[in-house]
Amino acid sequence: MTQWIRWWGLGVFVALVLLWWLCIDSIISYSIESFGSKAVGAKVEVASSELKLAPLSLSIKGLAITNPDRPMENLWYSDDIQLQLDSSFLLRRQVIVEQANVSGLQFNSPRRSSGALSKSKAKASSSPGLGEQIKTGAKDMLPDPKQVIANEKAAIKAKVDDIEQRIKTLEQQWQQRIDELPNKEDIAAYKQRWKALKKKNWLEKIADTKALQKDINQDIDQLNDLEKQLDKDKAKLKGLIQEAKELPEKEADRLLAKAGYSGGSAQLAQSLFGDQAKQWLNQLTGLFKNVASSKPAEAVKPARGEGQWITFTEQQPHPDFLIKQAKLSGNFKLLGDSIDFTGHAQDITHQAKRWPQPTRFSLQGNSTQGASFNSQGSIDLRNKPTSEMSLNVKQLSINELILSASDSMPIKLNSARLQGDAQMAISADNLAFNGKGLFTQTQFKVANTDSNSQQIIAGLLQDIDSFDLQLGLKGDIEQPELSLKSNLDKALSKAFGQQASKKMDQYKQDLRAQLSAELAPQLQGLTQDADFITAIKEQLANKQNELKVFSKGLL
Amino acid sequence: MLTIIAKLLKLLNSNVSPSQLALAVCFAAALGLTPLSSPHNILLVFLLLLLRINLSLFLLSWGFFTLIAYAFDPVSHSIGLALLQADALQGLWQSLYNNNFWRFLGFNNTLILGSTVVSLILAIPLFFISRLLIIKYRSHLFKWVSQSRLGLWVKGGKIFNTYQAFNG
Structure with missing residues (x-):
């Protein structure tokens, strides 16, 4: 019998196991980076990770998930994530996290280098609005x-x-x-x-x-x-x-x-600030929108060499990935103010249909400037996808907020205080966002120019010390329609609308004449x-x- | 290519037991036909290192079966899918699915199951056929091959000498 045993082979096997154990942390980091990047479509980076066996836990430091739409920005960055794992489920290839502690969390934080996976083609420059x-x-x-x-x-x-x-x-x-x-x-x-x-x-x-x-x-x-x-x-x-x-x-x-x-000077505020408002909303709701939008799973042919995982009824049904409880703490920038927040989230999974509870979260925060922030929400992607989020801010200190990024007429809100609330709902492919805000103690900054109209606007904004703003997004989740109303409209209309209207009326006349000529025979x-x-x-x-x-x- | 043939001839011409060589082919088939990351391969590697299975022939055959597996993957996937969807076996899969050990083995992956079944079915006949062929080769073809131009080239070649030196 012993002639069949190769003792040095046993040694090699033990050495291989030891080597695997020594490299497991790097293997985990690499796995998170490679699978994460593939899933997100942009770079996912991990500074380091550490696996402990008793009790089974994983620590991930410096997790940075690039925003695929803005490669110089991280959608998520966390200093430290501590995950308490369920070992029996891990054997079943299911990552079930009983408790997660996420600290040093930042949303939409800037990156030092681009997180794009490959050189994306520059978007064709569309004609200016x-x-x-x-x-x-x-x-x-x-x-x-x-x-x-x-x-x-x-x-x-x-x-x-x-x-x-x-x-x-x-x-x-x-x-x-x-x-x-x-x-x-x-x-x-x-x-x-x-x-x-x-x-x-x-x-x-x-x-x-x-x-x-x-x-x-x-x-x-x-x-x-x-x-x-x-x-x-x-x-x-x-x-x-x-x-x-x-x-x-x-x-x-x-x-x-x-x-x-649409309709002349009555929507001048939207014309002036609309583009920028879309960016604020993207910043504010981007992560929620990305997570809460339910795209129907496409039937994917299994890749060669990977096979297809078939599921059966479980005695204890669990998704492949689940965080039952998570404590969150971190900091994010909201319209120029820096908010330190804490909060918790429950039932986070990417396979909502395999878990009976929707994902829920709640965040509370304060800034050193005296602002308070509150947000609650739920993401339910089970049978009828419906996700809701509400947020409320009080005395948010706004600094250097760009209202118009136009080179010819940059308008900045140098400082202001904002009180407001917003609700967002996503169902299937539709999105509805409603936000109301009151800006007080406003100080605008408009660049000095030779243009008559721009001087009028600059002069007008200097005299305004408060204004309200109602922002809305409605429609298809990929291209929702923006609506922006403000009591700035009346003031702007008086000062500037007439001039803009003349230009637009002339353009409309040209357009109508062309249309009449085009349609005349028919x-x-x-x-x-x-x-x-x-x-x-x-x-x-x-x-x-x-x-x-x-x-x-x-x- | 010549290097591979030379290595193969050297192994066949050596005194290594035909069973050890045949077992190497079987292990190579099991490891090569199934996805490398399948958990049951840990056991196979353990046995491969622990038992006196000829590693050179294993490596040669493994390369061969890996190539075969690439072409054979869609068939393995179909076999696995058919088995996992077979009505008569649903009770069995159901109970295995609720067991940590079997879930760890990834039996519910079409490719793992299909290729494992294929390699298990092939293993026993492959062992006996390989063993028989090696014995037949040694009794009938060994002398002829040794005296052939290829055999002489192999014996006189650098690789053969290096190999002999390595094996003492």
């Missing part, structure tokens, strides 16, 4: 109306086609009704009946004449009803033609609204199509006369 154009005051930066119309040609054509189709349907309906009306053969039959009954005795003559009179009267009544219907349809047709005529005007408004300008065709109603009216009148004349002859 109209808000930007108002700010710069450059007319030639407005998109060419011809180009705008060319881009929207299909949508505009669909609208004209719809009107055309509705007119054609009306015409077809009337053609059908006309076909069903008494024709020459029917009138000839009436005449034949009249001739035949003349030869009968007087009793039969009276009865048959009454019957004939009744039939003719029914036809006349039908014609009268149709005449009334014709009047209604004529009005309807008139409406359709009017709709077609107003199409260039309405389309011009729609295209302007699509480009970010609209002309529509008017001709609508002429059928005159012919129908004539046909109805002729038939009515013919029957009335014949009916009078019976009397």
Whole structure:
């Protein structure tokens, strides 16, 4: 038997196990970095990690998760994470964390180097929004109306086609009704009946004449009803033609609204601060949005050499990764103020459907400037994904907040105090965010320029010491529609709106003229199509006369 | 390629027991056909090092079976999937799924299960066929190969000499 045993092989095996144990911390760090980077789509880095066996726990230091959309920013950074692991579940390849302590947590913190995995292609520079154009005051930066119309040609054509189709349907309906009306053969039959009954005795003559009179009267009544219907349809047709005529005007408004300008100076604050507001909201809600949005799992063909994991019913169902309880503490920057926070989270998992509880979190914080912060939320991605988050800030000290990053007119809120609250809800692919804030003790900073309009704005903002702001996001989670309302609008409108409106009105006129020229042939065709109603009216009148004349002859 | 053939001939021509050589082929098949990170491979490596299994032939065969496995993966996956979805076996899988040891082994992975089953089915015939072939080779072909040009080249070659020196 001993001739089959290779004792030095046993030694090698023990040495291999020891080597594995010595390298386990590095293996764990490498695994977190490689799997994490693959999952996030940006660099995930770990400074060090340490595994302890009794009790089984893992410590991860310096975990940095890059924001894939902004590679120079960390979505998450934590100094230290202590995880108490359940060893029996670990054997089952399930990472179940009974208690996690996360300290030194920071959201949206800057990175020293880019965390992009590979050189991402530079985004194609989109044409500046109209808000930007108002700010710069450059007319030639407005998109060419011809180009705008060319881009929207299909949508505009669909609208004209719809009107055309509705007119054609009306015409077809009337053609059908006309076909069903008494024709020459029917009138000839009436005449034949009249001739035949003349030869009968007087009793039969009276009865048959009454019957004939009744039939003719029914036809006349039908014609009268149709005449009334014709009047209604004529009005309807008139409406359709009017709709077609107003199409260039309405389309011009729609295209302007699509480009970010809807209704003149009333939304000037949105035009001026909208782009920046989107960035604040991204900063404020980015992590929650990323975590709470539920993307339906795509059926992925197992990679070669990896196979597919099949699950069965468990006596104690658990997801592959779960943090039952987590204590959090850290610091984050909110609109320029630095908030130290503590909080806790429960039931964190990426496989929500395999765990009966939704993820819940609660954070509270204060700043040295006297601000307070509160946030609660739940992320429920089980059967009907619904996630909610609310936050409330009091006396938040705002410093150096950029309201407009435009090179030609940078506007900064040098300092202010903010009191406000916000709610955010995500269900399936939809997002709804509502936030209200009151800024007090405001001090604006607007760069000195030669532009008349910018000087007006600068002067106006210097006199404002408080304003309110309502921010909203609604719609598709990837491209929600921003709404921004502020009482700054009234003041800005007075000072600046007129000037901006003139520019926009001129642009709108150009756009409308182009649209009218583009649509002219089709609209002309529509008017001709609508002429059928005159012919129908004539046909109805002729038939009515013919029957009335014949009916009078019976009397 | 010639180096590999030379090594193989050297092993076949040596005094190593045919069973040890055949076992090396079997272990190579088990380790090469199943995913390397499968937990049961820890046991295989342990046995491979502990038992007097010829490591040179194991390494040669392992490379060969790893190549085979790459081509054979989709078949192994299909076999594993069919087994894990078989109605008659649901009770068995259910009970194994609720056991820590079996979950650790990753039996519920289609590729691990499929390739393990394939390698287990192949192992026994592979052992006897390899052993038989080695014995047949030594009794019938050994002299002819030793006197062939290839055999003489192998004997006179640098690799053979180095190998002989290494093995004493």
